[in-house]
Amino acid sequence: MRAGWAGVPGTGGLRAPPPPLLLLLLALLPAAAPRSPALAASPTGPSVSLYLSEDEVRRLLGLDAELYYVRNDLISHYALSFNLLVPSETNFLHFTWHAKSKVEYKLGFQVDNFVAMGMPQVNISAQGEVPRTLSVFRVELSCTGKVDSEVMILMQLNLTVNSSKNFTVLNFKRRKMCYKKLEEVKTSALDKNTSRTIYDPVHAAPTTSTRVFYISVGVCCAVIFLVAIILAVLHLHSMKRIELDDSISASSSSQGLSQPSTQTTQYLRADTPNNATPITSYPTLRIEKNDLRSVTLLEAKAKVKDIAISRERVTLKDVLQEGTFGRIFHGILVDEKDPNKEKQTFVKTVKDQASEVQVTMMLTESCKLRGLHHRNLLPITHVCIEEGEKPMVILPYMNWGNLKLFLRQCKLVEANNPQAISQQDLVHMAIQIACGMSYLARREVIHKDLAARNCVIDDTLQVKITDNALSRDLFPMDYHCLGDNENRPVRWMALESLVNNEFSSASDVWAFGVTLWELMTLGQTPYVDIDPFEMAAYLKDGYRIAQPINCPDELFAVMACCWALDPEERPKFQQLVQCLTEFHAALGAYV
Numbered sequence: 373m374r375a376g377w378a379g380v381p382g383t384g385g386l387r388a389p390p391p392p393l394l395l396l397l398l399a400l401l402p403a404a405a406p407r408s409p410a411l412a413a414s415p416t417g418p419s420v421s422l423y424l425s426e427d428e429v430r431r432l433l434g435l436d437a438e439l440y441y442v443r444n445d446l447i448s449h450y451a452l453s454f455n456l457l458v459p460s461e462t463n464f465l466h467f468t469w470h471a472k473s474k475v476e477y478k479l480g481f482q483v484d485n486f487v488a489m490g491m492p493q494v495n496i497s498a499q500g501e502v503p504r505t506l507s508v509f510r511v512e513l514s515c516t517g518k519v520d521s522e523v524m525i526l527m528q529l530n531l532t533v534n535s536s537k538n539f540t541v542l543n544f545k546r547r548k549m550c551y552k553k554l555e556e557v558k559t560s561a562l563d564k565n566t567s568r569t570i571y572d573p574v575h576a577a578p579t580t581s582t583r584v585f586y587i588s589v590g591v592c593c594a595v596i597f598l599v600a601i602i603l604a605v606l607h608l609h610s611m612k613r614i615e616l617d618d619s620i621s622a623s624s625s626s627q628g629l630s631q632p633s634t635q636t637t638q639y640l641r642a643d644t645p646n647n648a649t650p651i652t653s654y655p656t657l658r659i660e661k662n663d664l665r666s667v668t669l670l671e672a673k674a675k676v677k678d679i680a681i682s683r684e685r686v687t688l689k690d691v692l693q694e695g696t697f698g699r700i701f702h703g704i705l706v707d708e709k710d711p712n713k714e715k716q717t718f719v720k721t722v723k724d725q726a727s728e729v730q731v732t733m734m735l736t737e738s739c740k741l742r743g744l745h746h747r748n749l750l751p752i753t754h755v756c757i758e759e760g761e762k763p764m765v766i767l768p769y770m771n772w773g774n775l776k777l778f779l780r781q782c783k784l785v786e787a788n789n790p791q792a793i794s795q796q797d798l799v800h801m802a803i804q805i806a807c808g809m810s811y812l813a814r815r816e817v818i819h820k821d822l823a824a825r826n827c828v829i830d831d832t833l834q835v836k837i838t839d840n841a842l843s844r845d846l847f848p849m850d851y852h853c854l855g856d857n858e859n860r861p862v863r864w865m866a867l868e869s870l871v872n873n874e875f876s877s878a879s880d881v882w883a884f885g886v887t888l889w890e891l892m893t894l895g896q897t898p899y900v901d902i903d904p905f906e907m908a909a910y911l912k913d914g915y916r917i918a919q920p921i922n923c924p925d926e927l928f929a930v931m932a933c934c935w936a937l938d939p940e941e942r943p944k945f946q947q948l949v950q951c952l953t954e955f956h957a958a959l960g961a962y963v
């Protein structure tokens with residue numbers, strides 16, 4: 373039996389996974405979540421309620437429901453525990469509240485980054501009485517536009533019932549991504565027009581995009597269900613399936629050959645130059661073509677001159693990873709002004725036998741995230757390009773290194789110690805990756821090679837996305853040539869990228885789904901028993917990777933949505949952040 377089929381959970385039963393927002397819905401249901409009495413100072417109770425109206429929830433989360441924080445004096449700690457992500461284009465939050473008898477309140481705010489966001493403004497006084505009629509107050513969260521930063525906002529509401537000494541503290545947590553005004557970034561971030569696209573999911577109206585997501589979750593589930601049925605049929609004809617595979621691979625491979633031995637031969641073709649990738653169509657504007665390879669070494673060096681530093685400032689220590697021509701070192705960078713100050717770094721470099729094309733590729737690909745600032749991105753900081761020396765690319769150090777290698781290590785450790793890394797930790801990593809990707813999407817940067825191998829991690833479990841320079845060399849099994857001389861991460865690619873060479877934020881979302889799968893399987897190879905030449909046909913037929921053992925249905929549903937055939941149907945990164953954050957909170961609440 374083949375393992376790579378969606379809709380077949382580990383148990384082998386056919387079931388459609390519940391929508392990923394299930395857990396959030398739990399919080400929205402009146403009686404589902406644990407609540408504790410709080411405002412019971414007077415025997416009858418003041419009947420305080422505080423909630424987000426249906427309109428507000430729809431605006432923020434795309435769901436049709438009210439979200440109660442306090443309902444008739446009962447506090448939902450579950451609802452309060454959500455650190456709600458405010459869409460970056462949303463500046464106002466609305467809270468609805470009232471009390472039946474006298475309740476005094478004090479309202480205060482904390483913001484963790486005043487450079488990025490001013491103090492929130494409210495249209496009620498900071499201290500007073502909770503209104504006796506149903507009223508709305510408004511909180512304004514405005515970014516200053518000075519820096520890029522995610523801002524944590526804490527709204528604190530202290531309620532006092534009938535002047536007693538006791539009061540109840542309610543903390544509402546919000547997060548919002550603030551961005552520098554775009555003009556400045558356009559010039560600093562990336563100077564290549566080709567690497568940006570017109571498509572910008574974050575600028576799209578929030579209500580429609582969240583609705584689209586809500587609908588697409590439904591569509592996804594329907595698709596998964598359909599796939600499951602098709603699968604059941606195919607199961608009965610598994611003998612025929614083998615013949616089918618052969619004919620599909622014959623039609624999909626450009627040479628009309630099925631090559632079972634690609635795993636051993638593809639490596640030889642790593643990073644061979646290729647000027648003209650055949651591109652068959654550009655159906656829409658948001659598509660980017662691959663033109664990395666027309667750059668010469670001189671041009672590549674010229675592009676990084678401004679971040680070049682003297683080779684003397686860099687000391688190489690251990691080799692962390694090694695390929696046939698590339699290497700990653702742990703390095704020490706001496707401060708320019710104070711020679712006693714040192715910084716730890718990653719140093720990517722090449723061995724003597726590396727070709728000019730390989731060196732050019734390393735330099736060009738290293739610049740993918742250059743100039744971007746986000747806590748979940750790890751862009752290049754410096755290069756050494758001195759005459760007669762192999763170029764070196766310098767990135768900040770993350771002491772646990774490559775995420776894929778880290779996950780595989782966890783897998784080994786897990787055999788003896790199942791608690792080595794928790795599901796919640798893994799989801800937290802996924803959230804960080806989604807945050808970084810959301811930032812990239814907003815900046816109109818398409819990564820094109822998101823995968824665990826292109827992320828790094830440190831001992832606080834902070835994860836950063838990095839570029840894919842040298843990945844082809846260091847993880848040769850993850851890249852394949854499909855007869856066009858271009859070595860591509862076939863198993864991470866969306867169908868439209870595979871077939872038409874079309875890349876967009878939506879194809880990055882697809883790769884994110886696969887990355888999430890890598891996290892949940894602790895670094896397994898996706899579609900491991902599918903021939904790379906068959907991948908396109910396989911995806912077209914509706915097959916996807918199977919639900920990992922121990923992966924909750926909700927999480928698998930998130931992945932499956934990322935693999936919708938229609939790019940428009942895939943969720944946006946910001947929605948993924950939201951969805952995973954809720955799931956993360958729920959894991960915490962029930963563990």
Ligand SMILES: *[C@@H]1O[C@H](CO)[C@@H](O)[C@H](O)[C@H]1NC(C)=O
Pocket residue numbers: 412413414536537538
């Ligand atoms: C104040 O709170 C304490 C413990 O939380 C409780 O025992 C006491 O009855 C409360 N007092 C009033 C007046 O509600």
Ligand SMILES: *[C@@H]1O[C@H](CO)[C@@H](O)[C@H](O)[C@H]1NC(C)=O
Pocket residue numbers: 478479480481528529530541
């Ligand atoms: C609410 O009460 C806490 C605990 O006494 C206090 O530290 C905080 O400043 C109060 N917040 C507001 C907004 O008054």
Ligand SMILES: *[C@@H]1O[C@H](CO)[C@@H](O)[C@H](O)[C@H]1NC(C)=O
Pocket residue numbers: 466495496508509510
């Ligand atoms: C605050 O603003 C909201 C929305 O703009 C409005 O509905 C509400 O009446 C205002 N409240 C006060 C006290 O002005």
Ligand SMILES: *[C@@H]1O[C@H](CO)[C@@H](O)[C@H](O)[C@H]1NC(C)=O
Pocket residue numbers: 414473474534
């Ligand atoms: C408020 O407290 C006073 C005594 O402290 C009591 O007489 C009164 O009934 C209380 N009011 C309410 C609405 O609980």
Ligand SMILES: *[C@@H]1O[C@H](CO)[C@@H](O)[C@H](O)[C@H]1NC(C)=O
Pocket residue numbers: 563564565
């Ligand atoms: C980028 O595109 C704009 C118009 O779309 C053009 O005016 C400009 O010259 C281009 N810049 C580069 C570096 O290609």
